[in-house]
Amino acid sequence: xxxxxxxxxxxxxxxxxxxxxxxxxxxxxGEILALLGENGSGKxxxxxxxxxxxxxxxxxxLVDGREVSITSPKDAFSLGIGMIHQHFxxxxxxxxxxxxxxxLPGKGHLDRKKLSxxxxxISARYGxxxxxxxxxxxxSVSEKQTxxxxxxxxxxxxxxxxxEPTAVLTPQEANKLFDILRNMKKDGKAxxxxxxxxxxxxxxxxxxxxxxxxxxIATVNTSETNPQALTNMMVGRAVSLDIERPPVRHAKDxxxxxxxxxxxxxxxxxxxxxSFTAKSGEILGIAGIAGSGQRELCEAIAGLYPIKSxxxxxxxxxxxxxxxxxxxxxxxxxxxxxxxxxVPEDRLGMGLVAGMGMVGNMMLxxxxxxxxxxxxxxPGKKLAADVVERLEVSTPSVSTxxxxxxxxxxxxxxxxxxxxxxxxxxxxxxxxxGLDINSSFTIYHLLNEQKEKNxxxxxxxxxxxxxxxxxxxxxxxxxxxxxGIVDARTATKExxxxxxxxxxGSTNGGxx
Amino acid sequence: MTMLxxxxxxxxxxxxxxxxxxxxxxxxxxxxxxxxxEGMMFMGAVAGLGGSYYYEKSAENxxxxxxxxxxxxxxxxxxxxxxxIYSVITITFRANQNVTGLALTIFGIGFGNFVGEAxxxxxxxxxxxxxxxKTAFNTPLFPALxxxxxxxxxxxSYNFMVYLSxxxxxxxxxxxxxxxxxxxxxxxxxxxxxxxxAGINVERYxxxxxxxxxxxxxxxxxxxxxxxxxxxxxxxVHNCIxxxxxxxxxxxxxxxxxxSRAVFCAFIVGALSVMRLYISLGIPDxxxxxxxxxATVIVLIFVSLRKxxxxxxxxxxxxxYFREER
Numbered sequence: 001x002x003x004x005x006x007x008x009x010x011x012x013x014x015x016x017x018x019x020x021x022x023x024x025x026x027x028x029x030g031e032i033l034a035l036l037g038e039n040g041s042g043k044x045x046x047x048x049x050x051x052x053x054x055x056x057x058x059x060x061x062l063v064d065g066r067e068v069s070i071t072s073p074k075d076a077f078s079l080g081i082g083m084i085h086q087h088f089x090x091x092x093x094x095x096x097x098x099x100x101x102x103x104l105p106g107k108g109h110l111d112r113k114k115l116s117x118x119x120x121x122i123s124a125r126y127g128x129x130x131x132x133x134x135x136x137x138x139x140s141v142s143e144k145q146t147x148x149x150x151x152x153x154x155x156x157x158x159x160x161x162x163x164e165p166t167a168v169l170t171p172q173e174a175n176k177l178f179d180i181l182r183n184m185k186k187d188g189k190a191x192x193x194x195x196x197x198x199x200x201x202x203x204x205x206x207x208x209x210x211x212x213x214x215x216x217i218a219t220v221n222t223s224e225t226n227p228q229a230l231t232n233m234m235v236g237r238a239v240s241l242d243i244e245r246p247p248v249r250h251a252k253d254x255x256x257x258x259x260x261x262x263x264x265x266x267x268x269x270x271x272x273x274x275s276f277t278a279k280s281g282e283i284l285g286i287a288g289i290a291g292s293g294q295r296e297l298c299e300a301i302a303g304l305y306p307i308k309s310x311x312x313x314x315x316x317x318x319x320x321x322x323x324x325x326x327x328x329x330x331x332x333x334x335x336x337x338x339x340x341x342x343v344p345e346d347r348l349g350m351g352l353v354a355g356m357g358m359v360g361n362m363m364l365x366x367x368x369x370x371x372x373x374x375x376x377x378x379p380g381k382k383l384a385a386d387v388v389e390r391l392e393v394s395t396p397s398v399s400t401x402x403x404x405x406x407x408x409x410x411x412x413x414x415x416x417x418x419x420x421x422x423x424x425x426x427x428x429x430x431x432x433x434g435l436d437i438n439s440s441f442t443i444y445h446l447l448n449e450q451k452e453k454n455x456x457x458x459x460x461x462x463x464x465x466x467x468x469x470x471x472x473x474x475x476x477x478x479x480x481x482x483x484g485i486v487d488a489r490t491a492t493k494e495x496x497x498x499x500x501x502x503x504x505g506s507t508n509g510g511x512x
Numbered sequence: 513m514t515m516l517x518x519x520x521x522x523x524x525x526x527x528x529x530x531x532x533x534x535x536x537x538x539x540x541x542x543x544x545x546x547x548x549x550e551g552m553m554f555m556g557a558v559a560g561l562g563g564s565y566y567y568e569k570s571a572e573n574x575x576x577x578x579x580x581x582x583x584x585x586x587x588x589x590x591x592x593x594x595x596x597i598y599s600v601i602t603i604t605f606r607a608n609q610n611v612t613g614l615a616l617t618i619f620g621i622g623f624g625n626f627v628g629e630a631x632x633x634x635x636x637x638x639x640x641x642x643x644x645x646k647t648a649f650n651t652p653l654f655p656a657l658x659x660x661x662x663x664x665x666x667x668x669s670y671n672f673m674v675y676l677s678x679x680x681x682x683x684x685x686x687x688x689x690x691x692x693x694x695x696x697x698x699x700x701x702x703x704x705x706x707x708x709x710a711g712i713n714v715e716r717y718x719x720x721x722x723x724x725x726x727x728x729x730x731x732x733x734x735x736x737x738x739x740x741x742x743x744x745x746x747x748x749v750h751n752c753i754x755x756x757x758x759x760x761x762x763x764x765x766x767x768x769x770x771x772s773r774a775v776f777c778a779f780i781v782g783a784l785s786v787m788r789l790y791i792s793l794g795i796p797d798x799x800x801x802x803x804x805x806x807a808t809v810i811v812l813i814f815v816s817l818r819k820x821x822x823x824x825x826x827x828x829x830x831x832x833y834f835r836e837e838r
Contacts, residue, residue, distance in 0.1 A: 053709075072711070073708070073709050073710070074711040077711060085709075089706040089710070090703075091698075091699050091702045091703050091706055092702070092703075092821065093822050093824075094695075094698075094702075098695055101692070101695070102695065102696065102707070102710045102712070103696060103699070103707065103710030103711040103712040104692070104711075107692070108691050108692060109692075110690060110691060110692050137821050266819055
């Protein structure tokens with residue numbers, strides 16, 4: 001079979017960092033190749049060189065057996081290479097059709113009717129469902145992805161590169177995407193899918209290429225390998241893939257949320273009659289399609305989001321009287337004696353001050369304890385040093401701005417600070433997003449530790465496999481409503497996927 | 513009859529605002545917030561006046577149409593030059609757009625007044641174009657039609673600059689809505705990274721939109737200096753632009769970056785600015801004079817309350833684009 005694309009000895013460095021070192025790879029026509037590797041292993045850099053965003057320092061790229069030089073996204077288009085980025089590159093206020101035709105040469109006047117017809121034709125051929133005249137801001141994540149894929153197909157791409165396409169999809173949507181990818185494969189397209197979800201690799205790919213720290217490790221046939229072998233190749237040593245789940249001991253009600261209703265500033269109902277109880281000594285998972293109210297729920301509990309009606313009551317561990325948290329801001333919640341830790345989704349915006357060092361960030365939670373107008377930096381320094389040591393944060397010094405740390409280290413700093421306050425309730429929103437396997441396991445471990453210390457842990461996650469392995473119970477949100485609370489030990493992924501899209505058929509929770 | 517006269521005066525007063533608004537709308541659609549409109553109007557005004565003046569002085573038998581074309585050309589080019597300076601600083605060197613725009617305004621005001629005064633001194637008192645050019649700028653474009661009762665006065669009694677500004681508005685509206693290049697330009701202002709990935713040359717679009725937009729605002733300045741509705745025309749008056757540029761910047765928001773809406777918005781503000789001459793409310797003149805500004809403030813408040821996504825400013829407005837930034 002002929003090679004659609006072949007990379008020979010590609011090397012790319014950024015300053016002193018070697019992102020790709022002597023990588024050779026080939027992609028056949030009509031196959032799906034999974035590119036597997038941890039964060040920072042150079043997968044995206046490698047693919048960006050094929051799609052014209054970066055230019056390799058050395059090495060050759062061959063398309064259809066001819067050596068080519070790809071210096072811009074335009075060159076890539078003309079060679080029939082299309083990349084679907086992880087972060088969609090779409091213009092919100094344009095329609096799908098306008099986004100698809102953007103930047104293409106052609107008659108000065110834009111013939112929208114003809115364009116729509118062409119798009120419908122592509123949709124029909126591969127099995128997409130898309131309204132060409134729908135605005136992007138009205139679309140769900142999976143619809144946006146569809147637009148991205150059609151965009152590259154419309155440009156005549158024969159080689160498609162998808163960067164973590166399923167990260168934002170429900171299992172059902174992911175299956176639909178895989179069906180489409182298989183249709184494309186039948187049509188002779190060559191497809192690269194970048195991912196670190198092993199079960200997807202096993203399901204969809206024909207071959208798997210593994211990168212580790214910028215080095216090419218090997219390419220294997222999917223049918224001849226298994227997840228454990230792939231992980232070992234990816235990490236470089238044997239890693240256990242099982243997330244431990246300590247048994248729940250003396251669970252007591254800690255936080256009771258009743259009929260919580262919140263409305264966004266645009267007047268959209270973001271939380272609709274949400275009720276649940278978080279118990280001490282257990283991890284309560286929160287699942288849902290992105291934008292189903294997870295962020296609002298966490299912020300409402302933390303006292304950061306306006307609440308229209310409902311109650312949030314905190315039951316102290318010493319058996320005291322329940323305390324109402326509604327109508328209080330984070331400071332007065334703390335003054336109430338409620339030790340609540342919140343690890344927000346936006347780590348460097350809401351969680352930490354990006355431009356300050358670890359010491360300053362540690363002090364954000366404690367500076368009020370000082371006396372007089374001057375701050376006492378010593379406790380902050382001590383805590384920062386503690387966190388560095390205990391959580392193995394790799395940073396040049398405790399005063400390096402946290403924005404310069406890698407994603408995993410940033411998360412450790414944030415979680416380290418929150419845990420230091422010995423919380424009785426800890427909420428973590430997408431704490432492992434963007435983290436590699438090792439860092440993720442550190443975070444799981446820390447959360448389990450808190451669980452064993454009898455804290456009530458609320459874990460908002462997107463990877464259903466992780467939710468099912470780590471949590472004790474899982475609450476599923478759909479369009480701001482609770483569509484179900486299931487026992488994580490017995491629930492299945494399919495069950496969760498259904499709950500995520502169910503409630504009253506409303507699935508358009510994607511806006512915010 | 514008063515209302516008819518009021519309407520006509522309002523149209524005349526709105527013309528420079530419309531040029532300013534259209535030029536700035538085009539600029540902002542590329543994501544560049546150029547606060548130098550006031551300065552570019554000064555530059556256009558003084559260059560247009562100077563162009564006509566020196567043409568008349570050097571030609572034996574000046575021809576009106578050539579004088580007009582020279583004035584338009586000079587005004588456009590000089591204001592575009594101001595916009596080019598702004599573009600180099602903000603697009604190529606990625607300096608802060610607000611600061612650069614304010615600097616351009618200060619520079620333009622100084623440049624206009626300095627060159628204007630210098631020309632006046634050289635001319636021995638004041639620099640003024642001949643009646644030939646003045647008439648060309650101030651007589652109805654359709655003299656025959658303008659004699660039709662009422663309708664003629666309402667629609668056909670204006671000078672060519674008014675019609676030019678309306679044509680500009682229509683062309684711009686069609687360009688942005690129905691052409692590929694217009695779509696590409698809008699994408700640059702919304703999300704330059706996306707436009708870049710789609711193969712659009714972001715820098716080129718930004719440069720062209722900003723420079724051409726700047727040139728269009730210069731025509732507004734030319735209109736102000738040539739228009740004799742206030743009694744004088746075709747002569748350099750110190751500080752003649754006096755805030756029209758700033759009103760234009762506000763009008764862009766009022767019109768929500770939409771050229772066809774700009775026509776109506778400019779008309780309303782134009783009407784408010786000449787109201788005191790036609791409608792007596794028995795209040796001091798100074799209060800009339802602040803009407804356009806009060807209206808602007810009120811409108812800005814209401815516009816900020818509106819939530820429709822299409823009516824929001826271009827998403828990347830005011831931000832420099834740098835491809836390597838991730």
